[in-house]
Amino acid sequence: MTPPGDGAVELHMLVKRYGAAGGARPAVDGLSLTAARGAVTSLLGPNGAGKTTTIEICEGFRRADSGTVRVLGLDPVADARALRPRVGVMPQSGGVPGTARAGEFLRLAASFHATPLDASALLERLGLAGHARVQVRRMSGGQQQRLSLAVAVVGRPELVFLDEPTTGLDPQARHATWTLIEELRAAGVSVVLTTHNMEEAERLSDHVVILDHGSVVAEGAPEKLTGAERQLRFRARPGLGLEELLSALPAGSAAKESPAGHYLIEADVRPELLATVTAWCASHGVMTEDLRIERRTLEDVFLELTGRELRS
Ligand SMILES: Nc1ncnc2c1ncn2[C@@H]1O[C@H](COP(=O)(O)OP(=O)(O)OP(=O)(O)O)[C@@H](O)[C@H]1O
Numbered sequence: 001m002t003p004p005g006d007g008a009v010e011l012h013m014l015v016k017r018y019g020a021a022g023g024a025r026p027a028v029d030g031l032s033l034t035a036a037r038g039a040v041t042s043l044l045g046p047n048g049a050g051k052t053t054t055i056e057i058c059e060g061f062r063r064a065d066s067g068t069v070r071v072l073g074l075d076p077v078a079d080a081r082a083l084r085p086r087v088g089v090m091p092q093s094g095g096v097p098g099t100a101r102a103g104e105f106l107r108l109a110a111s112f113h114a115t116p117l118d119a120s121a122l123l124e125r126l127g128l129a130g131h132a133r134v135q136v137r138r139m140s141g142g143q144q145q146r147l148s149l150a151v152a153v154v155g156r157p158e159l160v161f162l163d164e165p166t167t168g169l170d171p172q173a174r175h176a177t178w179t180l181i182e183e184l185r186a187a188g189v190s191v192v193l194t195t196h197n198m199e200e201a202e203r204l205s206d207h208v209v210i211l212d213h214g215s216v217v218a219e220g221a222p223e224k225l226t227g228a229e230r231q232l233r234f235r236a237r238p239g240l241g242l243e244e245l246l247s248a249l250p251a252g253s254a255a256k257e258s259p260a261g262h263y264l265i266e267a268d269v270r271p272e273l274l275a276t277v278t279a280w281c282a283s284h285g286v287m288t289e290d291l292r293i294e295r296r297t298l299e300d301v302f303l304e305l306t307g308r309e310l311r312s
Helices: 051-058 080-086 102-111 119-125 141-153 171-186 198-204 222-226 242-247 271-283 298-306
Strands: 009-016 028-035 040-044 066-071 087-090 159-163 190-195 207-212 215-220 230-235 254-257 262-267 289-295
Touching: 009 051, 028 051, 028 066, 028 207, 028 215, 040 051, 040 198, 051 066, 051 159, 051 190, 080 087, 087 141, 102 119, 102 141, 119 141, 141 159, 141 171, 171 190, 171 198, 190 198, 198 222, 198 298, 207 222, 207 298, 215 222, 215 298, 222 298, 230 271, 242 254, 242 271, 262 271
Parallel strands: 040 190, 040 207, 087 159, 159 190
Antiparallel strands: 009 028, 009 066, 207 215, 230 262, 230 289, 254 262
16 A cells, blocks of 8 residues: 555545536545556546546646645646656647647657657557658547557656547557556556546556546455456346245355346356256256356446446
8 A cells, every 4th residue: 555645646635616616516526546656547437427637637737626636746736847757648639739740749749858768669669650750630530549648658757647548449559558558567657547448447457446426436456346256147048036046056146137038146156156057957947058157347346336337
């Protein structure tokens, strides 16, 4: 656990309301969190949860109405000059002017730093080598996004903020981005990113903060949030007698059918449990299809906590 005052980012009781005071519900509503140094921290939540507003406050682009913000121990607005060379920022969109040429702009961004990465090699890494002379406005959305990522990391920052770094990218570009983030982490860089993508959050993060309506609903290491619990799923004819099946399973197990013909058993999934379920099905002449054992996902965690799906 990071000692107080030593996190890459520390937010305490942050509140941000758009529009007139007393109007709409705050976009950020009493949010406290710590992003540890040298770790990847993901802010995960549905549309409108307050992820971008939070990250923009950390970047010094917006001011909170109340609460405290510390980025590398400094105030992102008052200490902006001191933070600029130490922090990389990839905004959700519009980070690079449309008339700039990709290679020139990245070299310009690199020139502001003492020991930058090699711009050409970075373009190559992100699949943009062929676009170095292309004007940004002529690049696709995904290409502009990767250029914006390159600009964020070219100065070898201590901390990077990445706002939805892979939204809209094709699988190859997404994997290139994930690999780059994994390398940043291995190099000791602190990364704070926002995402809707649970696979991304589970794969990359040391710490996941699940946001909803501007505050934290759960946080922890991905494997801690999803727990050790596993679940058994199968498809079979609708209307099986689940009460009877449950009576054959260990106490504390749960079973449901939703939608019709899709069954979920939440229990301590051991070989004996699997044997009991399949034997019960066999004795009732039930043919199971698609029988599989799964871990709970962050989607399941969000659904349990809020009653809603993360993708909504
Ligand atoms: N500039 C703005 N003016 C007014 N309201 C805003 C502004 N920016 C965001 N909001 C509102 O604040 C709330 C939080 O928005 P925010 O963009 O921070 O959420 P988010 O979690 O990043 O969402 P998304 O995943 O869609 O990017 C939303 O209700 C949004 O409509």
